[in-house]
Amino acid sequence: MxxxxxxxxxxxxxxxxxxxxxxxxxxxxxxxxxxxxxxxxxxxxxxxxxxxDRCPRCFFLKERRARTCAICAAPARNPRAIALVEKDTDIISLERTGRWKGHYLVFGELPEHGVLETSHRLRLATLAKRIADELGGKADELVLALNPTAFGDFAADLIAREFSDKAIKISRLGRGIPTGGEIEFADEETLGQALERRT
Amino acid sequence: MxxxxxxxxxxxxxxxxxxxxxxxxxxxxxxxxxxxxxxxxxxxxxxxxxxxDRCPRCFFLKERRARTCAICAAPARNPRAIALVEKDTDIISLERTGRWKGHYLVFGELPEHGVLETSHRLRLATLAKRIADELGGKADELVLALNPTAFGDFAADLIAREFSDKAIKISRLGRGIPTGGEIEFADEETLGQALERRT
Structure with missing residues:
Protein backbone atom coordinates (compact mmCIF):
# COMPACT_ATOMS: atom_id res chain seq x y z
CA MET A 1 0.00 0.00 0.00
CA ASP A 53 38.27 9.89 2.50
CA ARG A 54 40.93 9.76 5.21
CA CYS A 55 44.15 11.66 5.62
CA PRO A 56 47.07 9.22 5.18
CA ARG A 57 49.01 11.13 7.83
CA CYS A 58 46.54 11.52 10.73
CA PHE A 59 43.45 9.60 9.52
CA PHE A 60 41.12 12.55 9.95
CA LEU A 61 38.61 13.14 7.15
CA LYS A 62 39.79 14.92 4.04
CA GLU A 63 38.60 15.84 0.57
CA ARG A 64 39.40 12.99 -1.80
CA ARG A 65 41.33 15.27 -4.13
CA ALA A 66 43.50 16.72 -1.35
CA ARG A 67 46.75 15.03 -0.34
CA THR A 68 46.19 15.49 3.38
CA CYS A 69 43.48 16.87 5.65
CA ALA A 70 43.13 20.60 6.24
CA ILE A 71 44.74 20.35 9.67
CA CYS A 72 47.88 18.55 8.46
CA ALA A 73 48.08 21.07 5.60
CA ALA A 74 47.76 24.18 7.79
CA PRO A 75 51.18 25.89 7.89
CA ALA A 76 50.42 27.73 11.15
CA ARG A 77 50.02 24.54 13.13
CA ASN A 78 52.80 22.84 15.06
CA PRO A 79 53.53 19.34 13.73
CA ARG A 80 55.79 18.58 16.72
CA ALA A 81 52.78 18.46 19.08
CA ILE A 82 50.42 15.60 18.39
CA ALA A 83 47.09 14.84 20.07
CA LEU A 84 45.96 11.26 19.85
CA VAL A 85 42.14 11.03 19.79
CA GLU A 86 39.69 8.17 19.37
CA LYS A 87 37.46 9.65 16.71
CA ASP A 88 36.85 12.46 14.21
CA THR A 89 34.26 14.16 16.38
CA ASP A 90 36.79 14.44 19.21
CA ILE A 91 38.86 16.59 16.85
CA ILE A 92 35.83 18.77 16.18
CA SER A 93 35.33 19.18 19.94
CA LEU A 94 38.98 20.02 20.59
CA GLU A 95 39.11 22.43 17.65
CA ARG A 96 36.06 24.20 19.01
CA THR A 97 38.06 25.16 22.11
CA GLY A 98 40.56 27.00 19.92
CA ARG A 99 43.28 25.92 22.40
CA TRP A 100 45.10 23.23 20.45
CA LYS A 101 47.43 24.29 17.66
CA GLY A 102 49.18 20.99 17.15
CA HIS A 103 48.42 18.06 14.85
CA TYR A 104 46.40 14.93 15.52
CA LEU A 105 46.25 11.18 15.15
CA VAL A 106 42.82 9.59 14.92
CA PHE A 107 43.37 6.34 16.71
CA GLY A 108 39.97 4.67 16.26
CA GLU A 109 37.42 3.96 18.97
CA LEU A 110 38.59 1.72 21.77
CA PRO A 111 36.74 -1.58 21.81
CA GLU A 112 34.63 -2.51 24.84
CA HIS A 113 37.07 -5.20 25.92
CA GLY A 114 39.92 -2.68 26.00
CA VAL A 115 42.45 -4.71 23.99
CA LEU A 116 44.01 -2.84 21.08
CA GLU A 117 43.08 -4.22 17.69
CA THR A 118 45.12 -4.49 14.50
CA SER A 119 43.65 -1.22 13.22
CA HIS A 120 44.88 0.60 16.34
CA ARG A 121 48.28 -1.10 16.04
CA LEU A 122 48.61 0.02 12.42
CA ARG A 123 47.79 3.61 13.26
CA LEU A 124 50.28 3.63 16.12
CA ALA A 125 52.87 2.29 13.68
CA THR A 126 52.22 5.15 11.24
CA LEU A 127 52.51 7.58 14.16
CA ALA A 128 55.90 6.11 15.09
CA LYS A 129 56.98 6.35 11.46
CA ARG A 130 55.73 9.93 11.23
CA ILE A 131 57.73 10.87 14.31
CA ALA A 132 60.79 9.13 12.89
CA ASP A 133 60.55 10.55 9.37
CA GLU A 134 59.31 14.07 10.07
CA LEU A 135 60.46 14.90 13.57
CA GLY A 136 63.86 13.23 13.74
CA GLY A 137 62.56 10.51 16.05
CA LYS A 138 61.16 12.69 18.83
CA ALA A 139 57.99 14.77 19.07
CA ASP A 140 57.78 17.69 21.49
CA GLU A 141 54.55 16.50 23.03
CA LEU A 142 52.14 13.65 22.64
CA VAL A 143 48.74 14.30 24.25
CA LEU A 144 46.84 11.07 24.78
CA ALA A 145 43.36 12.55 24.52
CA LEU A 146 41.54 9.28 25.17
CA ASN A 147 38.34 9.21 27.22
CA PRO A 148 38.90 9.16 30.99
CA THR A 149 37.50 5.67 31.38
CA ALA A 150 39.10 2.47 32.62
CA PHE A 151 39.83 1.34 29.05
CA GLY A 152 41.02 4.79 28.03
CA ASP A 153 43.40 4.81 30.99
CA PHE A 154 44.60 1.32 30.20
CA ALA A 155 45.26 2.11 26.53
CA ALA A 156 46.90 5.41 27.43
CA ASP A 157 49.32 3.72 29.84
CA LEU A 158 50.20 1.20 27.18
CA ILE A 159 50.77 3.84 24.48
CA ALA A 160 52.72 6.03 26.91
CA ARG A 161 55.13 3.12 27.56
CA GLU A 162 55.52 2.37 23.83
CA PHE A 163 56.16 6.01 22.95
CA SER A 164 58.24 6.92 25.99
CA ASP A 165 61.35 7.47 23.85
CA LYS A 166 59.45 9.10 20.97
CA ALA A 167 58.21 12.26 22.69
CA ILE A 168 59.79 14.71 25.11
CA LYS A 169 56.53 14.98 27.01
CA ILE A 170 53.58 12.61 27.10
CA SER A 171 50.42 14.01 28.68
CA ARG A 172 46.72 13.35 29.09
CA LEU A 173 43.81 15.76 29.33
CA GLY A 174 43.20 17.34 32.75
CA ARG A 175 40.71 15.51 34.89
CA GLY A 176 38.49 16.97 37.60
CA ILE A 177 35.28 18.82 38.21
CA PRO A 178 33.78 20.23 34.99
CA THR A 179 33.80 24.00 34.77
CA GLY A 180 30.44 25.17 36.11
CA GLY A 181 29.96 21.90 37.98
CA GLU A 182 29.34 21.61 41.70
CA ILE A 183 31.45 19.72 44.21
CA GLU A 184 28.26 18.44 45.85
CA PHE A 185 27.25 16.61 42.71
CA ALA A 186 30.65 15.31 41.57
CA ASP A 187 31.02 11.54 41.91
CA GLU A 188 33.71 10.21 44.25
CA GLU A 189 36.05 9.16 41.47
CA THR A 190 35.93 12.59 39.79
CA LEU A 191 36.36 14.37 43.10
CA GLY A 192 39.24 12.09 44.03
CA GLN A 193 40.95 12.82 40.71
CA ALA A 194 40.29 16.53 41.17
CA LEU A 195 41.98 16.38 44.57
CA GLU A 196 44.94 14.38 43.36
CA ARG A 197 45.43 16.65 40.37
CA ARG A 198 44.89 19.90 42.25
CA THR A 199 46.86 22.81 40.84
CA MET B 1 38.76 22.42 9.03
CA ASP B 53 4.00 11.72 -6.82
CA ARG B 54 0.35 12.05 -5.83
CA CYS B 55 -2.70 10.09 -6.87
CA PRO B 56 -4.96 12.35 -8.98
CA ARG B 57 -8.00 10.68 -7.46
CA CYS B 58 -7.33 10.72 -3.69
CA PHE B 59 -4.00 12.60 -3.42
CA PHE B 60 -2.26 9.79 -1.53
CA LEU B 61 1.30 8.99 -2.60
CA LYS B 62 1.80 6.83 -5.66
CA GLU B 63 4.53 5.58 -7.94
CA ARG B 64 5.10 8.12 -10.71
CA ARG B 65 4.54 5.50 -13.41
CA ALA B 66 1.23 4.28 -11.93
CA ARG B 67 -2.03 5.97 -12.90
CA THR B 68 -3.43 5.95 -9.36
CA CYS B 69 -2.26 4.95 -5.90
CA ALA B 70 -2.35 1.31 -4.79
CA ILE B 71 -5.45 1.88 -2.68
CA CYS B 72 -7.51 3.42 -5.50
CA ALA B 73 -6.32 0.60 -7.77
CA ALA B 74 -7.22 -2.23 -5.36
CA PRO B 75 -10.27 -4.06 -6.80
CA ALA B 76 -11.30 -5.48 -3.41
CA ARG B 77 -11.86 -2.07 -1.88
CA ASN B 78 -15.19 -0.27 -1.80
CA PRO B 79 -15.10 3.01 -3.71
CA ARG B 80 -18.53 4.03 -2.39
CA ALA B 81 -17.10 4.52 1.13
CA ILE B 82 -14.62 7.37 1.41
CA ALA B 83 -12.57 8.44 4.42
CA LEU B 84 -11.38 12.02 4.38
CA VAL B 85 -8.05 12.36 6.20
CA GLU B 86 -5.65 15.25 6.75
CA LYS B 87 -2.42 13.58 5.76
CA ASP B 88 -0.69 10.53 4.26
CA THR B 89 0.40 9.18 7.60
CA ASP B 90 -3.22 9.13 8.79
CA ILE B 91 -3.87 6.64 5.99
CA ILE B 92 -0.97 4.51 7.18
CA SER B 93 -2.45 4.55 10.71
CA LEU B 94 -5.95 3.66 9.53
CA GLU B 95 -4.63 0.93 7.21
CA ARG B 96 -2.72 -0.56 10.10
CA THR B 97 -6.04 -1.25 11.88
CA GLY B 98 -7.15 -3.43 8.95
CA ARG B 99 -10.72 -2.18 9.60
CA TRP B 100 -11.25 0.21 6.69
CA LYS B 101 -11.88 -1.23 3.27
CA GLY B 102 -13.06 1.92 1.57
CA HIS B 103 -11.18 4.61 -0.34
CA TYR B 104 -9.70 7.88 0.87
CA LEU B 105 -9.30 11.55 0.19
CA VAL B 106 -6.16 13.23 1.54
CA PHE B 107 -7.47 16.64 2.42
CA GLY B 108 -4.27 18.38 3.54
CA GLU B 109 -3.40 19.48 7.05
CA LEU B 110 -5.75 21.99 8.60
CA PRO B 111 -4.11 25.33 9.19
CA GLU B 112 -3.81 26.67 12.75
CA HIS B 113 -6.39 29.37 12.12
CA GLY B 114 -8.95 26.78 11.07
CA VAL B 115 -10.09 28.45 7.85
CA LEU B 116 -10.00 26.22 4.77
CA GLU B 117 -7.48 27.25 2.16
CA THR B 118 -7.62 27.08 -1.61
CA SER B 119 -5.80 23.75 -1.61
CA HIS B 120 -8.48 22.25 0.67
CA ARG B 121 -11.21 23.76 -1.49
CA LEU B 122 -9.70 22.25 -4.63
CA ARG B 123 -9.49 18.79 -3.09
CA LEU B 124 -13.09 18.99 -1.88
CA ALA B 125 -14.09 19.96 -5.42
CA THR B 126 -12.36 16.87 -6.85
CA LEU B 127 -14.14 14.78 -4.21
CA ALA B 128 -17.50 16.21 -5.27
CA LYS B 129 -16.62 15.51 -8.91
CA ARG B 130 -15.49 11.99 -8.06
CA ILE B 131 -18.81 11.31 -6.30
CA ALA B 132 -20.71 12.77 -9.25
CA ASP B 133 -18.75 10.97 -11.99
CA GLU B 134 -18.13 7.59 -10.37
CA LEU B 135 -20.89 7.13 -7.83
CA GLY B 136 -23.88 8.68 -9.58
CA GLY B 137 -23.86 11.69 -7.28
CA LYS B 138 -24.10 9.90 -3.94
CA ALA B 139 -21.51 7.98 -1.91
CA ASP B 140 -22.61 5.36 0.61
CA GLU B 141 -20.55 6.84 3.42
CA LEU B 142 -18.20 9.72 3.96
CA VAL B 143 -16.09 9.38 7.12
CA LEU B 144 -14.63 12.73 8.15
CA ALA B 145 -11.53 11.36 9.84
CA LEU B 146 -10.19 14.73 10.92
CA ASN B 147 -8.46 15.17 14.26
CA PRO B 148 -10.82 15.61 17.21
CA THR B 149 -9.71 19.18 17.84
CA ALA B 150 -11.67 22.44 17.74
CA PHE B 151 -10.46 23.12 14.18
CA GLY B 152 -11.07 19.54 13.11
CA ASP B 153 -14.62 19.75 14.47
CA PHE B 154 -15.17 23.09 12.79
CA ALA B 155 -13.94 21.87 9.40
CA ALA B 156 -15.88 18.62 9.74
CA ASP B 157 -19.15 20.50 10.38
CA LEU B 158 -18.51 22.66 7.37
CA ILE B 159 -17.70 19.72 5.09
CA ALA B 160 -20.67 17.74 6.45
CA ARG B 161 -22.98 20.60 5.45
CA GLU B 162 -21.45 20.91 1.99
CA PHE B 163 -21.65 17.18 1.33
CA SER B 164 -25.02 16.53 3.01
CA ASP B 165 -26.64 15.62 -0.34
CA LYS B 166 -23.59 13.77 -1.67
CA ALA B 167 -23.45 10.86 0.80
CA ILE B 168 -26.11 8.66 2.37
CA LYS B 169 -24.22 8.72 5.66
CA ILE B 170 -21.66 11.20 6.94
CA SER B 171 -19.76 10.11 10.04
CA ARG B 172 -16.74 10.96 12.18
CA LEU B 173 -14.41 8.68 14.10
CA GLY B 174 -15.62 7.56 17.52
CA ARG B 175 -14.51 9.67 20.40
CA GLY B 176 -13.97 8.63 23.99
CA ILE B 177 -11.54 6.99 26.34
CA PRO B 178 -8.68 5.29 24.46
CA THR B 179 -8.67 1.50 24.72
CA GLY B 180 -6.44 0.64 27.67
CA GLY B 181 -6.86 4.14 29.10
CA GLU B 182 -8.15 4.88 32.58
CA ILE B 183 -11.18 6.97 33.48
CA GLU B 184 -9.20 8.53 36.29
CA PHE B 185 -6.72 10.04 33.87
CA ALA B 186 -9.10 11.07 31.07
CA ASP B 187 -9.49 14.83 30.73
CA GLU B 188 -12.96 16.32 31.26
CA GLU B 189 -13.58 16.94 27.59
CA THR B 190 -12.71 13.36 26.61
CA LEU B 191 -14.79 11.95 29.45
CA GLY B 192 -17.69 14.20 28.56
CA GLN B 193 -17.54 13.04 24.94
CA ALA B 194 -17.31 9.44 26.12
CA LEU B 195 -20.47 9.91 28.19
CA GLU B 196 -22.38 11.62 25.43
CA ARG B 197 -21.34 8.99 22.91
CA ARG B 198 -21.91 6.02 25.20
CA THR B 199 -22.99 2.89 23.37
Missing part, protein backbone atom coordinates in the same frame (compact mmCIF):
# COMPACT_ATOMS: atom_id res chain seq x y z
CA UNK A 2 2.97 2.30 0.66
CA UNK A 3 4.78 2.96 -2.62
CA UNK A 4 7.88 0.83 -3.20
CA UNK A 5 10.24 3.77 -3.36
CA UNK A 6 9.15 4.88 0.11
CA UNK A 7 9.48 1.39 1.54
CA UNK A 8 12.98 1.14 0.11
CA UNK A 9 13.89 4.52 1.57
CA UNK A 10 12.66 3.44 5.00
CA UNK A 11 14.44 0.09 4.75
CA UNK A 12 17.83 1.72 4.21
CA UNK A 13 17.49 4.80 6.39
CA UNK A 14 15.96 3.11 9.43
CA UNK A 15 19.32 1.43 10.04
CA UNK A 16 21.19 4.72 10.48
CA UNK A 17 21.94 5.85 14.05
CA UNK A 18 19.51 8.71 14.57
CA UNK A 19 16.68 6.77 12.94
CA UNK A 20 14.34 3.97 13.78
CA UNK A 21 11.47 2.74 11.62
CA UNK A 22 9.17 5.52 12.86
CA UNK A 23 11.58 8.40 12.30
CA UNK A 24 12.59 7.05 8.90
CA UNK A 25 8.92 6.77 7.91
CA UNK A 26 8.18 10.29 9.07
CA UNK A 27 11.20 11.57 7.18
CA UNK A 28 10.15 9.70 4.02
CA UNK A 29 6.71 11.29 4.06
CA UNK A 30 8.17 14.67 4.81
CA UNK A 31 10.60 14.35 1.88
CA UNK A 32 7.81 13.49 -0.55
CA UNK A 33 6.15 16.78 0.38
CA UNK A 34 9.25 18.80 -0.56
CA UNK A 35 9.69 20.35 -3.94
CA UNK A 36 11.91 18.61 -6.45
CA UNK A 37 14.85 20.99 -6.14
CA UNK A 38 15.09 20.56 -2.34
CA UNK A 39 15.18 16.82 -2.86
CA UNK A 40 17.93 17.27 -5.45
CA UNK A 41 19.91 19.36 -2.94
CA UNK A 42 19.65 16.59 -0.36
CA UNK A 43 20.72 13.97 -2.88
CA UNK A 44 23.70 16.14 -3.84
CA UNK A 45 24.57 16.60 -0.15
CA UNK A 46 24.54 12.87 0.44
CA UNK A 47 26.39 12.08 -2.79
CA UNK A 48 29.03 14.65 -1.88
CA UNK A 49 30.14 12.40 0.96
CA UNK A 50 31.59 10.08 -1.67
CA UNK A 51 34.28 12.74 -2.10
CA UNK A 52 35.50 12.20 1.47
CA UNK B 2 35.80 20.11 8.38
CA UNK B 3 35.85 19.05 4.71
CA UNK B 4 33.50 21.04 2.44
CA UNK B 5 31.46 18.02 1.46
CA UNK B 6 30.63 17.33 5.10
CA UNK B 7 29.73 20.95 5.80
CA UNK B 8 27.42 20.96 2.79
CA UNK B 9 25.80 17.74 3.96
CA UNK B 10 25.20 19.22 7.40
CA UNK B 11 23.86 22.47 5.93
CA UNK B 12 21.15 20.70 3.95
CA UNK B 13 20.27 17.87 6.35
CA UNK B 14 20.15 19.94 9.55
CA UNK B 15 16.97 21.58 8.22
CA UNK B 16 15.04 18.31 8.03
CA UNK B 17 12.58 17.56 10.87
CA UNK B 18 14.35 14.85 12.83
CA UNK B 19 17.68 16.68 12.61
CA UNK B 20 19.36 19.63 14.17
CA UNK B 21 22.97 20.68 13.61
CA UNK B 22 24.27 18.14 16.13
CA UNK B 23 22.36 15.15 14.77
CA UNK B 24 23.21 16.08 11.20
CA UNK B 25 26.89 16.34 12.14
CA UNK B 26 26.86 13.00 13.89
CA UNK B 27 25.13 11.42 10.90
CA UNK B 28 27.66 12.96 8.50
CA UNK B 29 30.57 11.49 10.42
CA UNK B 30 28.84 8.17 10.71
CA UNK B 31 28.20 8.09 6.96
CA UNK B 32 31.85 8.75 6.16
CA UNK B 33 32.72 5.64 8.14
CA UNK B 34 30.46 3.44 6.01
CA UNK B 35 31.71 1.50 3.04
CA UNK B 36 31.09 2.89 -0.41
CA UNK B 37 28.30 0.50 -1.32
CA UNK B 38 26.23 1.32 1.77
CA UNK B 39 26.51 4.98 0.88
CA UNK B 40 25.39 4.16 -2.68
CA UNK B 41 22.37 2.30 -1.27
CA UNK B 42 21.40 5.36 0.77
CA UNK B 43 21.80 7.65 -2.23
CA UNK B 44 19.62 5.30 -4.29
CA UNK B 45 17.04 5.23 -1.49
CA UNK B 46 16.87 9.00 -1.38
CA UNK B 47 16.89 9.36 -5.17
CA UNK B 48 14.08 6.83 -5.41
CA UNK B 49 11.75 9.35 -3.77
CA UNK B 50 11.87 11.30 -7.01
CA UNK B 51 9.69 8.51 -8.41
CA UNK B 52 6.86 9.39 -6.03
Missing amino acids: IPDAIQKFIAVFEKLPPFGPRTATRLAFHLTSLDRSTLETLIAGLSGLKEI | IPDAIQKFIAVFEKLPPFGPRTATRLAFHLTSLDRSTLETLIAGLSGLKEI
